Amino acid sequence: MKKTLRIRNLIYFFTLFFIALSGFAQMPIFKRYYIADIPGLGWLAQFYVTHYIHYISAVIFIGFATYVMVDFFFVKIKYDKFSFVAYTKIASIIGLIVTGTLMMIKNLSGTPFSAGFIIFLDISHLGLCMILISLTAVDLIKGQIKLFSNEITK
Amino acid sequence: MKKISRREFIKTSFATAGTVVASSGMAKAANAVPRREEPLATLIDISKCIGCEECVFACQESNATKFPKPKKPFPKMVPTSRVPVEDWSEKQDVTDRLTPYNWLYIQHAQVNVDGEEIELTIPRRCMHCENPPCVKLCPWGAAKQEDNGLSRIDSDLCLGGSKCKTVCPWDIPQRQTGTGLYLDLLPSMAGNGVMYKCDRCYDKLENGEKPACIEACPEDVQIIGPRDEILKQAHKIAKEIGGYIYGEHENGGTNTIYVSPVPFDLLNKKIETGVGKPHLFKVKDLMADGTNIAKAMIIAPIAGVLAALGKIHMQSKEKK
Ligand code: SF4
């Protein structure tokens, strides 16, 4: 069980890392601030490349999230004492998946949504991402998630 | 406070609340303006153009109120080497390229038609792509596409990061520093003005009027209409003159269809291209790969569910 949790955590963090990095790269900031000049990071300034990476990591992330959700419904082991922070994280992940999926639909040919709704999607997607990253960072600092160890402390 | 159009309102409420409006009175009201709902395209018959620039001046005059009014001095932006000041406010009369104050210009090409050396003139502006990367990839929703197929950049929302220009296959949008929303946010840290381009006179179209450049042309070089009719017309002309078409398949299809008596790869060699001067290359559909990944997305939740059920099945077997 501990091993599965550790693997889960690693997949979660690496996907989240790439999804967030390629997500921030949707804004024209990495070239401006020389980050794309760092050898090996030039792709961060290529909007089509980061667009594909964001989509592909989203495919992995959604697959993973559905796995965890289904698993959660059937195997109720020690999951019952979720803190407020944990619920906030779950809510923001669900929100990110919903807004992200709607944005993928928006990017298909055609105009399914109004301009105002698209702005709402853009801003809420970014806002939810900031909430999730901040809470995860706090957990990492507090040592409640140990990325490379076998334990998950409560 | 900007007025939200009825159509926009219906779409927002439809998308957010998931309300079925098809049979309601609101949907009927929206259908009352059918012309605005279907993609309109323009046909530009290059062989008719005499290069008089009437369209260029009409565009400038008609859109003058939309042009930038930058505040000077410009805020200091960091890092200066990466955030160039782009100021066209002192060069508003430039008409030989695209600028924030010139959304349409005429390209010239010396070509041989039927053994005769002639000069062709080509009005150039935003192509109004069917699936416009400038709109779809704008991180703020500042660039928008309307149901009638035009795309435009909202100068009240644009931060001038120029992503739309980078992702546009023709590098169409042009930046003016010192204007727009970024001045009210973090002017030195993010943004650099507002991007400007042809908005296909969206306000005129809303009032049932033709775009200014079409109206002003003494040679009726351009026509506007439903895309399928425009395409039919373009193919008819091309057949009659043994000509060529550009824009039908470019970047997956655009709402600007050019007809030329000479091949476009030849025209592309003869025109001056560069910054603010778009090419006439063949362009592949830049949004296609993203669209394919998006469609493949459907397998992700299915795979997740199957994997979890598989695991649970295995575990229950082990318990037995
Ligand atoms: S007004 Fe008509 S003829 Fe004159 S340059 Fe423009 S498109 Fe060509």
Ligand code: SF4
């Ligand atoms: S030509 Fe460029 S600016 Fe115009 S709609 Fe297409 S991508 Fe956008």
Ligand code: SF4
């Ligand atoms: S459609 Fe309107 S904005 Fe576009 S080039 Fe013509 S006059 Fe200018």
